[in-house]
Amino acid sequence: MQYRTVPKNGDSLSALGFGAMRLPMKRGRVDEEKSIRLIRMAIDQGINYIDxxxxxxxxxxxxxxxxALRDGYRNRVKLATKLPPWNVNSREDMDKILSIQLKRLQTDCIxxxxxxxxxxxxxxxxxxLGVIEFxxxxxxxxxxxxxxFSFHGxxxxxxxxxxxxxxxxxxxxxxxxxxxNQAGKDGLLYAASKKIAxxxxxxxxxxxxxxxxxxxxKTIYKRADPRRSAADFGLSWIWNHPQVTVVLSGMNDEKHLAENIETCNKALPDFMTDADLAVIEEVKSVFKNKMKVGCTGCSYCMPCPFGVNIPLCFYYYNQYYMVKNKIITRGFYGMQLMGGGGTPANASLCRKCGKCLSxxxxxxxxxxxxxxxxxKLDNWQTKLFIMIAQKLFRPAVKDE
Ligand code: SF4
Ligand code: SF4
Structure with missing residues (x-):
């Protein structure tokens, strides 16, 4: 396993982290037995960051x-979890949620x-709400x-x-x-320049x-020499950046785990050849041609006096046309921009004042x-999605 160092504390983290957002499912629920087996298998093969x-x-x-972290596995990993803004309405909620998380994760420290x-x-x-004090x-x-913090702004x-x-x-x-988009390469370099993993x-x-x-x-990847999978190319391109510490992957079977470990082991910083990078550039240009709005996410147009998050609106609009699973894009748009997690910043708030144009x-x-x-996106379908998501997330704050 390849490991990379956290600049501020010297922790040596596996460059491949286990993301537990998309665990294996069975009959509509998390397949607990398979998930535990997979997480432990990942740890046994050197993964030491679980998110x-x-x-x-x-x-x-x-x-x-x-x-999964019982039976001695907890001591072998660094465990990461997050404070959800959607459930926090007071300083007290933060303490309450952290205590639920410690209980769920069967640990006394995250x-x-x-x-x-x-x-x-x-x-x-x-x-x-006093999050720094918390x-x-x-x-x-x-x-x-x-x-x-994790970021989508x-x-x-x-x-x-x-x-x-x-x-x-x-x-x-x-x-x-x-x-x-979002933090982008500029953000990656900026965080790394401040010694932030x-x-x-x-x-x-x-x-x-x-x-x-x-x-x-598909044709571009097939032509590449040596021939590698699209996942191998995509992950390698990220590990090629020396500023990256850990790449999270939601692996939901043994084959997937083995493939990612194989890629991780060879994908050292700056290892990609000019030919590899040329393949990536070709792939990028195919996707870019499918975009509806040529927004680069630079944020020069911000802030909008009426609260529209212009780059994020265009990001999800482009994504809507580039991906097959439109429901997920609609969901992210709703949760990020239509008040699912904070102040609304969606496209309908635009008053056409023209301030952003120049x-x-x-x-x-x-x-x-x-x-x-x-x-396309500020409609009843997205509103319905938000209502369902809030019903699913909010009740979870009660004491467990
Ligand atoms: S719309 Fe805003 S974020 Fe997008 S390219 Fe123009 S100035 Fe940059
Ligand atoms: S036209 Fe005015 S209201 Fe609309 S996005 Fe630009 S700055 Fe905001």
Whole structure:
């Protein structure tokens, strides 16, 4: 197993982390037996970073991870989980949720504790509710060790959050299509320059970069010499960045685990050849041609006086046309931008004031494009999704 070091504490983490967001399922529920077997198998093969979160699988992910880490496995890993903004409405809620998490995970300390899914609105909400005091008190009491955050906002906000606290680590969405989106490559380099370890989530965009690929992309990968799978190319490209500490993968069978370990073992920093990188560039250009709006996520147009998160609206709109699973994209849009987790910042809030227009280096007709986003994504289907998601997540805060 390849290991990489966390700059601020010297921890040696496996470059491949086990993400417990998509555990194996059986008859609509987490297949507990298979999940435990898989997590332990991963640890036996050298994986020492396990990532879960309060809402994953409606709370069952934390419970199953807790069970998997019995019998001596807990001491062999660094355990990460997250404080969910969707369930926090007071300072007291934070303590309550952490205590539920410790119980579910059958441990007395979380090694890596994250504020979940920050963007500008959620960060503001957390600050107002006293999250820094909560984090520092919990650390002083020995309930959490290292403090970080996961992120789905715009680049400018990422810089602000990085500068606002002495974080040990952060978690960003990064893959060959998201170099310019959300925190992006700029964010990766900025965090690393501040000695903040960077954990990568969605390395294959929820599987989109490994399966169900457009025919043109399949042809490009087939032509590559030596021939490798799309997943191997996609993951290797991320590990090729020396600034990356851990790449999370939601592996749900033994074959998947073995393939990822094989890729991880060879994918050292800066190991990709010019020919490999040329293949990646070709793949990127095929996907880029399918985008509806040429937004690079630079955030120069922000802030919008009416609260629209312009780059994130375009990000999900583009994603909607690039992926097969449109429900997931709609869900993310709803939870991130329509008030699922903080202040609404969706496309319908645009008042066509025109302030953003001159700031856009891509000369995008922002208000007109936002109207299209609004027609496609700000509708009853997304609202229904939010209602269902909130019903599933919120009740989980009660004492367990
Ligand atoms: S045109 Fe719309 S998106 Fe642009 S600044 Fe005005 S309200 Fe915000
Ligand atoms: S300025 Fe233009 S390219 Fe940059 S985030 Fe705004 S819309 Fe996108």
């Amino acid at each position: 879960t979160a309060f809402p994953y699988h409606g709370g069952d992910s934390e419970k199953v991870v807790g069970k 090694d890596y504790y994250l504020l979940h899914s920050l963007n500008a609105g959620i960060w503001k909400k957390f600050l107002e 984090l520092e008190t919990s650390r002083a009491e020995g309930k959490i060790k290292n403090i970080g 715009d680049r400018k906000t990422f810089h602000e959050i990085i500068d606002a606290y002495d974080w040990t680590f952060c978690q960003i969405q990064y893959n060959l299509l998201d170099e310019e 960077v954990i990568i989530m969605e390395p294959l965009r929820g599987g989109m970069l490994a399966g169900g690929l457009p025919g043109e992309v 700031a856009c280096p891509q000369k995008i007709a922002i208000p007109d494009e936002l109207q299209k986003v609004s027609q």
